[in-house]
Amino acid sequence: MRAVKTIYQRPVVFTDEITTYCGGCGHGIINKIIAELIDEMELRDKGVICWPIGCSCLSDLYYKMDQIMCLHGRAPAVATGMKRANPKEFVLVYQGDGDMVSEGMAEIMHAAIRSEKFSIIFVNNAIYGMTGGQMAPTTLLGQHASTAPYGRRIDSSGYPVQMAELMATMPGVIYSERVAVNSPQRILQAKKAIKKAFQLQLEGKGLSFVEVLSMCPTGWSTAPVKALDWVDQKMIPIYPLGVKKDVSEGETVQNEEQELEVRSL
Amino acid sequence: MNKVVIDFERCKECGYCIHFCPKGVLTKGTEINKHSYYPPVVGEGCIACGTCARVCPDAAISVFKEEA
Amino acid sequence: MGERVFMQGNEAMAESAIRAGCKLFFGYPITPSSEVPEYYAKVMRERPEENIMFIQGETETSVFNMIAGAVAAGHRAMTATSGPGFSLGQEAMSYMSAASLPAVIVEVMRPGPADGEILAAQGDYFQATRGGGHGDYNNLVLAPYSVQELCELMQESFDLAEKYHNPVVLLSDAMLAKLRESVELPGYVENEPKPEEKWRTLTGADGRDPHIITTCGRGAIQWERFNLDLQEKFRKIAENEVRYETYNLEDADIVLVAFGCFSRVCISAMKMAREEGMKVGMIRPISLWPFPEEAFRGLDGKKFLVCELNAGQMVQDVKLSVDNKNDVTFYGRLGGQVPTPKEILGEIRKLR
Numbered sequence: 001m002r003a004v005k006t007i008y009q010r011p012v013v014f015t016d017e018i019t020t021y022c023g024g025c026g027h028g029i030i031n032k033i034i035a036e037l038i039d040e041m042e043l044r045d046k047g048v049i050c051w052p053i054g055c056s057c058l059s060d061l062y063y064k065m066d067q068i069m070c071l072h073g074r075a076p077a078v079a080t081g082m083k084r085a086n087p088k089e090f091v092l093v094y095q096g097d098g099d100m101v102s103e104g105m106a107e108i109m110h111a112a113i114r115s116e117k118f119s120i121i122f123v124n125n126a127i128y129g130m131t132g133g134q135m136a137p138t139t140l141l142g143q144h145a146s147t148a149p150y151g152r153r154i155d156s157s158g159y160p161v162q163m164a165e166l167m168a169t170m171p172g173v174i175y176s177e178r179v180a181v182n183s184p185q186r187i188l189q190a191k192k193a194i195k196k197a198f199q200l201q202l203e204g205k206g207l208s209f210v211e212v213l214s215m216c217p218t219g220w221s222t223a224p225v226k227a228l229d230w231v232d233q234k235m236i237p238i239y240p241l242g243v244k245k246d247v248s249e250g251e252t253v254q255n256e257e258q259e260l261e262v263r264s265l
Numbered sequence: 266m267n268k269v270v271i272d273f274e275r276c277k278e279c280g281y282c283i284h285f286c287p288k289g290v291l292t293k294g295t296e297i298n299k300h301s302y303y304p305p306v307v308g309e310g311c312i313a314c315g316t317c318a319r320v321c322p323d324a325a326i327s328v329f330k331e332e333a
Numbered sequence: 334m335g336e337r338v339f340m341q342g343n344e345a346m347a348e349s350a351i352r353a354g355c356k357l358f359f360g361y362p363i364t365p366s367s368e369v370p371e372y373y374a375k376v377m378r379e380r381p382e383e384n385i386m387f388i389q390g391e392t393e394t395s396v397f398n399m400i401a402g403a404v405a406a407g408h409r410a411m412t413a414t415s416g417p418g419f420s421l422g423q424e425a426m427s428y429m430s431a432a433s434l435p436a437v438i439v440e441v442m443r444p445g446p447a448d449g450e451i452l453a454a455q456g457d458y459f460q461a462t463r464g465g466g467h468g469d470y471n472n473l474v475l476a477p478y479s480v481q482e483l484c485e486l487m488q489e490s491f492d493l494a495e496k497y498h499n500p501v502v503l504l505s506d507a508m509l510a511k512l513r514e515s516v517e518l519p520g521y522v523e524n525e526p527k528p529e530e531k532w533r534t535l536t537g538a539d540g541r542d543p544h545i546i547t548t549c550g551r552g553a554i555q556w557e558r559f560n561l562d563l564q565e566k567f568r569k570i571a572e573n574e575v576r577y578e579t580y581n582l583e584d585a586d587i588v589l590v591a592f593g594c595f596s597r598v599c600i601s602a603m604k605m606a607r608e609e610g611m612k613v614g615m616i617r618p619i620s621l622w623p624f625p626e627e628a629f630r631g632l633d634g635k636k637f638l639v640c641e642l643n644a645g646q647m648v649q650d651v652k653l654s655v656d657n658k659n660d661v662t663f664y665g666r667l668g669g670q671v672p673t674p675k676e677i678l679g680e681i682r683k684l685r
Binding site: 004008018032035187 | 268272278279280284300314315318322324327328329333
C-alpha cells in the first residue's frame with residue numbers, strides 16, 4: 001500500500017457553510033487564503049476578524065472563530081477599540097472598496113495616522129458588489145457601472161483611488177503591498193504578502209496593509225474566466241502590483257526616543 | 266493514483282480549475298447540483314500539483330498525491 | 334463613598350467613570366463636553382498605574398465605533414459628546430443596541446438644531462429617548478439634576494449597560510457640565526461583570542465556541558426573531574428601570590414636571606408657589622426612557638405644567654401618561670435661555 005499525501009484540503013477553521021459569493025468571486029479565494037493562514041499560524045484562539053459591509057458581510061458564517069461585523073467603513077475604528085483594549089489579540093480588518101474608500105476613508109486614514117497595530121486586507125474589485133454593480137471610488141475611468149451607465153467620467157466622478165500607494169505615504173504604515181488573485185502564481189504571492197502582514201502584527205509593529213485586486217464577474221458582467229484576463233488587461237495598468245512600502249525591518253514607528261523629543265517641544 | 270476530490274454541492278461552476286489545470290484533467294460537467302451548477306468532471310492524468318484546489322474560490326477541491 | 338470635593342460636573346463625572354473601572358475613553362472634543370476627554374488625557378499621563386487609555390478619534394462617528402470595539406473585547410469604555418457629535422454617533426448607537434454591546438455615552442446637551450449654541454438646553458430629549466438612529470431600538474436614558482447625582486448615575490450606567498447588554502445614555506447639559514458644586518465622589522468599584530451578565534466578548538475562541546457579533550439580517554424569518562429578542566430586552570428594561578422623584582404630590586392641585594438641571598429651577602418655583610399658598614407638587618423623571626408613566630397614575634384631576642428647555646418634547650410623553658391630556662400645559666424656552674424661578678412662578682399662577 002502506498003502512502004497518500006494531502007496536497008490541498010479545505011482549511012480546518014472553515015465551517016461547512018457554502019458562501020453567498022457568486023461563482024468566480026475573488027472574495028472566496030481571499031477568504032480561503034485567510035483561513036489557510038489562520039490554520040498555519042495558529043491564530044484561531046487569539047484572533048478576531050472584523051468584517052465590513054458588502055459582499056463579505058456574511059463571512060462570519062464561514063469561520064469557526066471570534067468575529068464581528070462592523071458598519072460601513074467603520075471596521076478600522078472598531079478594530080482600534082478592540083486592539084487598544086486587548087493589545088495581545090490578533091485583529092484582522094477585512095474591507096472592500098466601497099466600504100473602505102468611500103464611507104470609511106476617514107477611519108482607514110486615521111488608523112494609519114495612529115499606526116494602529118493590526119492588519120488590513122483591502123479587496124479592490126473596482127465595483128460595488130453587494131448593492132448591485134454601482135460605481136466605486138476604485139472604478140476605472142470609462143468602466144461601466146449601474147450608476148455610471150456610460151462609463152466613469154472624470155468631470156463628475158474624478159479618478160480611481162490607489163490605496164496601496166496612498167497608504168505607503170503614511171508614516172504610520174510599515175508595510176503596504178498590492179497583490180492579485182487572478183492566477184495560481186498570484187494567489188501564492190497574495191498569500192505570502194498577507195502572511196507577512198499577519199507576522200508584523202504578531203511582532204507588535206505598526207499597521208500593515210495588503211490591497212488585493214479581485215474578480216467580480218457579476219459586477220463586471222463577464223464570465224469568470226474572462227474576468228481573470230480583465231484584471232490583467234484593465235486593472236493592473238492602473239493598479240500596479242508590488243510592494244509599495246516596507247519599513248518593517250527598520251525602526252518601529254513608535255520610537256521611544258522620538259516620543260521624548262516630541263515631548264520636550 | 267493521484268486524486269482530485271470535488272465537493273459536488275459546493276461548486277459554483279466558475280471554471281477556474283478547468284482553466285488552470287496544466288494537464289487538462291478537468292472538463293466541464295454534465296450533472297447538475299442542487300444550486301443549479303454543473304461541477305467539473307475529473308479525468309485521467311492528474312499530477313497532484315494542487316493548482317485547481319488553490320484557485321477554487323469555494324474551497325470545494327481537495328487533492329491527494331500517492332507517494333512513489 | 335470617597336472624599337468630598339468641590340468640583341466641576343464634567344470633571345467629577347470623568348473621575349467617577351475612572352473609579353467605575355472605565356479605563357478606555359474614546360473622545361472627540363466638543364463644547365460643552367470637552368473637559369471629559371481632557372480629564373482622561375491628563376489622568377492617562379499623570380496616573381500611569383491606573384492603565385488609562387485615551388484616544389482622540391477623528392470624528393464622533395469613529396469614536397462611537399471604537400467604543401463598540403472596546404466593549405466587544407470585554408472592557409468598559411465610554412465617550413462624552415454633545416448634540417452634533419451625538420448625531421454623528423447615531424449609526425453606532427443603533428448598531429450597539431442591536432449587537433447588544435454595553436456602551437456608555439454621555440450626551441451633554443446644547444441648544445440645536447444644527448451647530449446651534451453652546452449654552453444649556455434639553456432639545457435632544459427625542460434623539461436620546463427615541464433611539465436616535467434607524468430601526469426599532471431604545472437607549473436607556475438617565476437624566477441627573479445635580480453633580481452628585483451625575484457622578485452616581487455615571488457609575489451605575491456601566492452596571493445597567495452590562496446588565497441589559499444595551500447602550501446607556503447619560504443625559505447631561507451645558508449647565509450641569511460646567512456647574513461646580515460640592516460633591517462626595519463615589520469610590521472605586523469592582524468592574525468585573527457577574528458571569529451570568531457577561532456578554533459575548535471577542536477575545537479569541539481559546540477553549541470555547543466562537544463568539545460572533547453581527548447585525549446583518551439573514552432573511553425575514555430570522556430578522557423578525559432577532560428583532561423580537563431585542564424588543565424583549567427593551568421590555569425588561571422598561572419593566573425594571575423606571576426612576577423618578579416626586580415632591581408634594583399628596584395635596585397638589587398643580588404638578589410641575591421637569592427633568593435634569595432645569596428641574597432645580599422648578600423646585601425653587603414650587604417652593605415659592607407654596608409660600609404663596611398654592612398647592613404645587615412636582616414629578617422629576619430620572620429615567621427618560623423608560624419614561625416613568627407610573628408616576629402619573631392616580632393623579633386624575635390635577636393640572637400638569639411641563640417645563641423644558643426645548644420646544645416641547647417630554648410633554649408628549651407626559652400626555653401619553655396622564656388620564657386626560659387636556660390637563661397638560663407646556664412651558665419651554667429655546668436657544669439656551671434658562672428662565673428664573675420667578676418666571677416659572679408666573680406660569681404656575683396662570684393655571685390657578
